[in-house]
Amino acid sequence: MNLILLFEDDFVSDDEVRLSGRRLEHVMNVHRANAGDELKVGVCGGRIGSGIVTRLDDALEMRVTLDRDPPPPIPLTLILALPRPKVLNRVIASATSLGVKRIHLVNAWRVEKSYWKSPKLSHENLLLQRTLGLEQAKDTILPDISLHRLFRPFVENELPSIANGSLALVAHPHAQAECPRAVEGAVMLAIGPEGGFIAEEIASLERIGFQAVSIGARVLRVETAVAALIGRLY
Amino acid sequence: MNLILLFEDDFVSDDEVRLSGRRLEHVMNVHRANAGDELKVGVCGGRIGSGIVTRLDDALEMRVTLDRDPPPPIPLTLILALPRPKVLNRVIASATSLGVKRIHLVNAWRVEKSYWKSPKLSHENLLLQRTLGLEQAKDTILPDISLHRLFRPFVENELPSIANGSLALVAHPHAQAECPRAVEGAVMLAIGPEGGFIAEEIASLERIGFQAVSIGARVLRVETAVAALIGRLY
Known part of the structure; x- marks a missing residue:
């Protein structure tokens, strides 16, 4: 603290x-x-x-x-396939400490249904994890978190207007393109579940303007990937 | 896995x-x-x-x-003030998954003495955490870990020859210089304990050629800092 x-x-x-x-x-x-x-x-x-x-x-x-004033936020919106409950706390606290102010937790094919029933998704717990992240980083601005239990309606109906004007990237181990570095301006970064987004999900994201990018052959745990990608992007 | x-x-x-x-x-x-x-x-x-x-x-x-062949390693040597036992496992697994092959765990003023007695430092546990990191990242090359219970003898007598030829950086929230990006070649990266290295420790590292660098006003947990710095450097 x-x-x-x-x-x-x-x-x-x-x-x-x-x-x-x-x-x-x-x-x-x-x-x-x-x-x-x-x-x-x-x-x-x-x-x-x-x-x-x-x-x-x-x-x-x-x-x-x-x-x-608190430190400036980073202009990055995180779209995260709902992680395992055990991992969720660390990811939320860590993304918050890095200065992320907008987090969308979404469903994906490889997200186990039971994860959506976890008490870790309670308002109280999500507030506590964000508070811990702010206390760690000496920040005061709580990130918004929203939950989307259906992948396609979120990606097709909501995400296009949210992503409007941002550089939209989806981290994908098999992507040809390298993740850009030291970008200026807003980024929308989607990160899949353990095992990754399936091809159809990547295609859905690509249809609305996301680019699949890789940070190498290594498959990282979600909290490691979030920090490494943010370190690279900003 | x-x-x-x-x-x-x-x-x-x-x-x-x-x-x-x-x-x-x-x-x-x-x-x-x-x-x-x-x-x-x-x-x-x-x-x-x-x-x-x-x-x-x-x-x-x-x-x-x-x-x-396994994925190529990253040419980064991590010098880490011994983290809290609870954090140690995650840091070792995460650094391993990122491709680090050399980790020095060192004492520092703000490392609690009891941490050195933790069973988490056993050979078996350190091997398990590195194995988990390799299994995560689909790698096979175990990083070496060495323990240094005395800061000054390590920094003054051993580190100069280890650091020889590397870009030597110590992450420090109050540093003026920004951490470089996308470097080529070997990096020696020192990361302090919770609360940071004390001024004297930073000075010891600077005397043997380390440069203090910052990644912004946010104070990050060690596992978040390791991933964000590696994402930035490579």
Whole structure:
């Protein structure tokens, strides 16, 4: 936790917050803070700054000063075949830490149906994973996540207008084209499930202007691929 | 498991293997293979090819044909402050999947002493994590891992000759210089612990020719940073 993310409900006055639960425990047990210490804070959706600890026992109270903007986002929209629940948390936190602000989780042929029933998809869990990513990267702007349980209607009806004006890429191990580097401007990046998108799915994406690109013969886990591709693109 | 990694001990004749344990279970329960199916295999340290399942019950037997070289390695040596045990497995598997062939795990001021006592550092576990990384990326060449419990002797006495001829970089959030992109040739990349290398450690690395480079204001988890930096460098 390199920054403590604050929400509206945490404020007890204009510049004072009171926290409990996970954040209190982290500041006690990991930061091992004391009254008077200064901690880095940021308001969800707003600015970052510092908080002076004024009380730390069964609650954490701080007086906060917000004086800087969060780091700039990266103009990349991630379209991710719904990963295994075990992997989902790490991917969401990691993409968030990298500065992604728009994530579409979509179905695909090789996504197991049971994944859509996972409690990891709850609003609470998705909020927690994004919060962890923001706290890691000292950012405050939550990425939007939307779920699309049907691949074709999403790709054919919704994606064309979302992708409008972006460089649209789908990572595909067998693609001929190499993934571009150091692009300027918006990118829409689709990443398939374990085992990859099937040929028909790649074709659907190509029909609406996506280009299949490769980053080499190595098949990467989705969270590794997301970070490596973003490192390459920006 | 996109490739089943075979070891010398698995061979019962020149082209026949017999497997049990983790690989047997995976092929049964995840691949759900049957006799006659063809699976991708590779020999540790050698070539890749395919195996035809000839028996699958309390053992997995295959007849294997090896006809291709593994994907080329990336010429990057990773110098990693020993991560938290929980993170170590993912970092090793992920760096291996990205094609890294040389990993030095080193101590640093902000590495907790207890990390060096973790059972995750056992030979068996480090071999397993590298195997998982190779199986993921369809590679066969195990990276070397070495452990250095003292930062200064390693940096002052060993690292200069290891780094000789490489572009030597240390990832540091506060560095002025940007991390280069798409380099040709060997890179030595040092990545600090959570909280970063301390100024003195950065100075030690700079004295032997390392350049401190940044990939932006965002502080990334080590496994995310490794993948993003490698994606950027190669």
